[in-house]
């Protein structure tokens with residue numbers, strides 16, 4: 001049976017974002033990350049339609065850890081969204097791109113002095129404080145710089161999302177956030193601080209989540225906390241951040257829900273709880289990452305060796321793998337792919353797509369149904385826009401792929417392919433090893 005794709009041209013080539021992917025592979029080489037600006041902007045529009053324009057007093061920030069380049073910062077700024085960063089490096093990227101720092105939220109469970117210093121100096125909009133140690137550092141830095149920083153505390157609500165165990169974060173036994181029992185102590189401490197302005201609380205339950213009931217449960221926990229803090233300490237919460245985590249489609253097995261399925265549930269739950277506890281509605285914030293960019297990206301590879309082990313399986317090796325996409329090895333993540341130069345050819349075989357790394361676990365896709373493959377074919381792996389480029393490594397000294405952005409059929413190189421020289425850029429041979437040569 002032929003795998004019929006709508007996005008195919010008369011040469012039987014896979015078309016992504018109005019571009020012939022076989023031509024892209026020829027022009028820019030492989031492996032190649034390809035990102036559609038229009039698809040990212042469509043997601044941003046959906047955030048506005050289903051959330052920002054629908055409700056009063058709400059904000060959205062893009063979680064940049066999913067995919068961050070200076071060009072991406074410009075798109076997000078242009079769309080009027082905020083930016084969530086999680087390290088000095090992400091913050092620096094945003095600053096260099098000229099992103100308005102007042103719209104940046106700075107996350108992280110072990111922010112270093114230098115990172116906090118950069119955040120304070122550049123007047124970041126919110127710092128999401130994860131623990132008491134960080135609060136100490138931040139108070140000292142803010143005092144030194146004579147600033148009053150707006151913060152949220154990240155709270156561990158004690159709710160476990162249904163996703164891979166490495167990407168759940170809201171359960172009690174988590175390295176992220178402050179346990180509920182310790183919140184009173186930290187809130188008390190900040191209430192008369194001259195350098196900290198505690199605006200409210202943040203929770204993030206995990207990533208690639210498909211059900212909204214856990215968000216409702218998260219809201220219930222947090223609004224109860226808001227009520228208790230008001231009653232016991234007189235503390236008024238002005239902001240609640242419900243994190244990101246909204247799931248996307250990687251394969252046909254995934255049935256992602258529209259954004260409003262999550263955001264309506266969050267808003268209904270907050271409204272209901274606030275009404276019940278007689279609380280003012282705080283500002284509600286969401287911070288999706290994967291949902292914004294995941295389906296907007298594909299990766300192109302060239303097929304090299306094809307190895308048939310009779311009666312067992314056929315391995316088709318590609319020119320990338322674990323270093324440009326560690327997710328299958330890390331989370332057993334599943335991907336779908338098309339043979340970009342043979343889109344509508346008869347599907348006649350099943351192959352395992354192996355990466356080129358020296359690791360048995362470097363398998364991108366087990367058992368992919370494809371037309372008969374030959375070396376030189378171009379494989380397009382779908383939904384690689386999130387946590388691929390951003391998690392890429394140089395394992396086996398493989399240079400990182402280039403990133404091409406497509407807008408209305410027009411291509412722009414936004415990250416150059418690494419060269420072998422780039423790989424050695426920071427290496428130094430000690431002089432004593434240079435002697436005797």
Ligand SMILES: Cc1ncc(COP(=O)(O)O)c(C=O)c1O
Pocket residue numbers: 063066084107169204206207208243244245246287288289290291
């Ligand atoms: C605090 C925080 N916010 C937002 C996100 C974005 O998650 P996702 O990409 O699943 O939307 C993450 C990552 O899981 C996170 O840790």
Ligand SMILES: N[C@@H](CCCC[NH3+])C(=O)O
Pocket residue numbers: 065167207208327331386387391
């Ligand atoms: N890197 C993870 C998500 C982690 C999100 C950040 N807490 C993934 O690829 O699914």
